[in-house]
Amino acid sequence: MRNIIVCVCFLILGTNVVFAEAGKSQENAFISTMISNARITPPVDFCGEKMPVEEAEIRENIEKEMLLFLGDPAQIVLWLKRCSRYMPYIERMLKQNNMPDDLKYVAVIESSLLPHAGSAKHAIGFWQFIQPTGLRVGMTINSEIDERRSIFTSTVAAIKYFKKLYSDFGAWTLAAAAYNMGEEGLRNNIAFQETNDYYHLYLPIETQRYMYKIVAAKLILSDPKKYGFSLEKDDLYPPLDFDRIQVECPDEVPIPLIAKAANTHFKTIKDLNPEMRGKSMSAGTYSFLIPKGGAEGFDTRYKTLLSQWLATSTPKKKEVQSADMLAQPEPDDQPPAKIKKRGKKHRSRDTEEVRSKSKSKSKLKSKPKKSDSDSKKSKKKKKR
Numbered sequence: 001m002r003n004i005i006v007c008v009c010f011l012i013l014g015t016n017v018v019f020a021e022a023g024k025s026q027e028n029a030f031i032s033t034m035i036s037n038a039r040i041t042p043p044v045d046f047c048g049e050k051m052p053v054e055e056a057e058i059r060e061n062i063e064k065e066m067l068l069f070l071g072d073p074a075q076i077v078l079w080l081k082r083c084s085r086y087m088p089y090i091e092r093m094l095k096q097n098n099m100p101d102d103l104k105y106v107a108v109i110e111s112s113l114l115p116h117a118g119s120a121k122h123a124i125g126f127w128q129f130i131q132p133t134g135l136r137v138g139m140t141i142n143s144e145i146d147e148r149r150s151i152f153t154s155t156v157a158a159i160k161y162f163k164k165l166y167s168d169f170g171a172w173t174l175a176a177a178a179y180n181m182g183e184e185g186l187r188n189n190i191a192f193q194e195t196n197d198y199y200h201l202y203l204p205i206e207t208q209r210y211m212y213k214i215v216a217a218k219l220i221l222s223d224p225k226k227y228g229f230s231l232e233k234d235d236l237y238p239p240l241d242f243d244r245i246q247v248e249c250p251d252e253v254p255i256p257l258i259a260k261a262a263n264t265h266f267k268t269i270k271d272l273n274p275e276m277r278g279k280s281m282s283a284g285t286y287s288f289l290i291p292k293g294g295a296e297g298f299d300t301r302y303k304t305l306l307s308q309w310l311a312t313s314t315p316k317k318k319e320v321q322s323a324d325m326l327a328q329p330e331p332d333d334q335p336p337a338k339i340k341k342r343g344k345k346h347r348s349r350d351t352e353e354v355r356s357k358s359k360s361k362s363k364l365k366s367k368p369k370k371s372d373s374d375s376k377k378s379k380k381k382k383k384r
Contacts, residue, residue, distance in 0.1 A: 114126075
């Protein structure tokens with residue numbers, strides 16, 4: 001019996017050693033693959049402008065971003081899946097406007113192609129426009145509509161803005177830097193440092209890393225199989241498929257009514273139209289995306305439902321208002337979450353978007369005020 005127990009113990013120990021060696025072998029293989037994939041061989045460019053990877057510092061910077069991205073394979077898989085949904089439109093618009101195709105990778109780095117992505121600086125949407133810049137390039141941004149969240153309107157605005165930046169600075173690398181840090185700040189740095197070479201300008205750290213992130217995304221997404229990402233067609237998210245309709249609202253109209261006329265759900269309308277905020281639309285004419293096939297008979301259904309709504313609008317509005325008071329605010333009506341957090345640990349946009357800004361509210365306790373008697377005592381002490 002003792003011999004059997006000894007044999008079993010040796011067998012268990014041997015199995016553990018084998019598994020440990022196998023695990024170590026797999027880890028070593030993963031690291032070797034990472035090192036191999038991060039090796040950068042020229043030529044490397046952005047919008048046809050050469051990246052001088054033969055310089056040691058430049059090579060180090062691009063390798064760093066490559067390693068950070070490859071160390072987060074889940075994020076890259078999500079990029080690839082979303083690219084099949086949104087990139088056809090972005091690529092078509094860039095081509096129609098004679099713009100470099102590489103600009104599409106700016107949207108990937110800015111938002112990971114998430115319509116509701118937000119930053120600590122209150123940049124919103126696919127191309128991460130702050131409100132003043134968004135208004136300047138012609139987007140509608142108010143309490144009801146925020147076109148920064150629309151892939152269509154925001155892409156048109158981004159193209160318009162990049163055209164201006166390229167005209168101002170004469171290089172796509174500088175245009176991208178200005179897009180990230182602002183035109184005036186970049187002009188001041190160029191004048192002070194007496195160089196207009198992006199790769200030899202000392203800029204804010206985020207802007208110094210910006211071009212390397214974009215190029216790293218380009219290298220991985222333009223040849224994913226080279227880096228071990230072999231997705232099948234069925235793995236990718238389908239391209240946007242919809243009907244576009246014009247909706248006239250003679251008065252405040254609840255979006256569920258529009259959804260019902262389109263034979264769909266409130267959530268579907270909100271998902272297809274992320275720029276539409278809140279639960280209703282005020283008087284005006286709007287363009288909506290609805291599921292493919294929903295446009296047939298929409299006008300008839302909408303007019304019928306609208307007439308019924310207007311006939312009893314006062315009590316219904318009261319019901320909507322009371323429901324709004326009880327309901328939690330929608331995700332797109334909340335302040336944008338702080339996306340980028342300084343620190344050693346790299347976090348993807350998808351990881352950061354679910355983090356809350358209100359971590360430290362419980363720590364903010366106000367100091368108790370001194371009572372009148374205490375203040376009088378302190379005054380007497382001072383007189384003495």
